[in-house]
Amino acid sequence: xxxxxxxxxxxxxxxxxxxxxxxxxxxxxxxxxxxxxxxxxxxxxxxxxxxxxxxxxxxxxxxxxxxxxxxxxxxxxxxxxxxxxxxxxxxxxxxxxxxxxxxxxxxxxxxxxxxxxx
Amino acid sequence: xxxxxxxxxxxxxxxxxxxxxxxxxxxxxxxxxxxxxxxxxxxxxxxxxxxxxxxxxxxxxxxxxxxxxxxxxxxxxxxxxxxxxxxxxxxxxxxxxxxxxxxxxxxxxxxxxxx
Numbered sequence: 729x730x731x732x733x734x735x736x737x738x739x740x741x742x743x744x745x746x747x748x749x750x751x752x753x754x755x756x757x758x759x760x761x762x763x764x765x766x767x768x769x770x771x772x773x774x775x776x777x778x779x780x781x782x783x784x785x786x787x788x789x790x791x792x793x794x795x796x797x798x799x800x801x802x803x804x805x806x807x808x809x810x811x812x813x814x815x816x817x818x819x820x821x822x823x824x825x826x827x828x829x830x831x832x833x834x835x836x837x838x839x840x841x842x843x844x845x846x
Numbered sequence: 847x848x849x850x851x852x853x854x855x856x857x858x859x860x861x862x863x864x865x866x867x868x869x870x871x872x873x874x875x876x877x878x879x880x881x882x883x884x885x886x887x888x889x890x891x892x893x894x895x896x897x898x899x900x901x902x903x904x905x906x907x908x909x910x911x912x913x914x915x916x917x918x919x920x921x922x923x924x925x926x927x928x929x930x931x932x933x934x935x936x937x938x939x940x941x942x943x944x945x946x947x948x949x950x951x952x953x954x955x956x957x958x959x960x961x
Contacts, residue, residue: 761949770953771934786948818888835879835936835949837889 730755732838734819740844741809749804749841751819759822760802761786761835762794764815771818777802809845817841849873850937852952859925859959867920867955869935877938878918879949880909884931892920922957930959 732753741747753760761776763786773786777796791813793805802821806813822835851870859865869878877896881889893902895911895918902909906923922929936949 763951768953771936771951773948773950776948816886820889834891834894836891837881839888840886842886 730836732819732821732836734817734838734841736841737839738842740846742846743810744808747806747809747843749806749817749819749843751802751804751838752800753802753819753821753836754800755821755823755836756799757821757823757836758799759824759835760796761820761822762792762802762804763818763820764788764813765818765840766815774804774817809843811845813843814845815843817843849939849950850935850952852933852935852955854955855953856956857958859957861926861959861961862924865922865925865957867933867935867957869918869920869937869952871916871937871939873916873939875911875915875918875937875939877949878909878911878915879936880918880920881934881936882931883934883954889934925957925959927959927961930957932956 735750758779762774763771765771772788774788774792775786775794777783780796780799783794783796796802818840819838820835853868879894880892882892883889893909898913898915900911908921911918932954934951934954936951
């Protein structure tokens, strides 16, 4: 089954304790992204990756790191979590296809990771 | 600033009623995506629109992209409790040749359907 998986689904941690949220996709997609979702603010992109070893900042990258050593995996790292990083996190992967002279994307989302930092 | 404006923020309708959710941008929308989310869960892809004037339907949900490609609407006919959830529009607004792989999202519309 084609899917994006995230682990853990729920996590409660304390300020300053490093954590990693894993993301894996089995669709051989080149593009992967991390978003956070907060009430009233919607989905905001943290980082994205266009391919192995190619990553770039999204709208809210502060306090986060990512790596893309393999095509299927795109972990999100919080080196020193703080309470303002309490949020619902989504990983997404997408493929690019062309219609006419412009490419576009279809993004598939993981089930989400609810993180609480106390 | 919010790149995509969604309205209304919330909607409460009686089962059987029709409803419309709008998604507007001041920039050209090169790819417009509609997703549905159950509270606290992942996003389910509904439809993608790319061409000006394009319209797509799936069951009782119809999405349109206007000719200028700056506004999209999602219309649900004869709503049911199963339609309840958060509807999000996402868009590719990058100009040709610029950063790829980025989608911008609206803040979502919370839909409640009561029997």
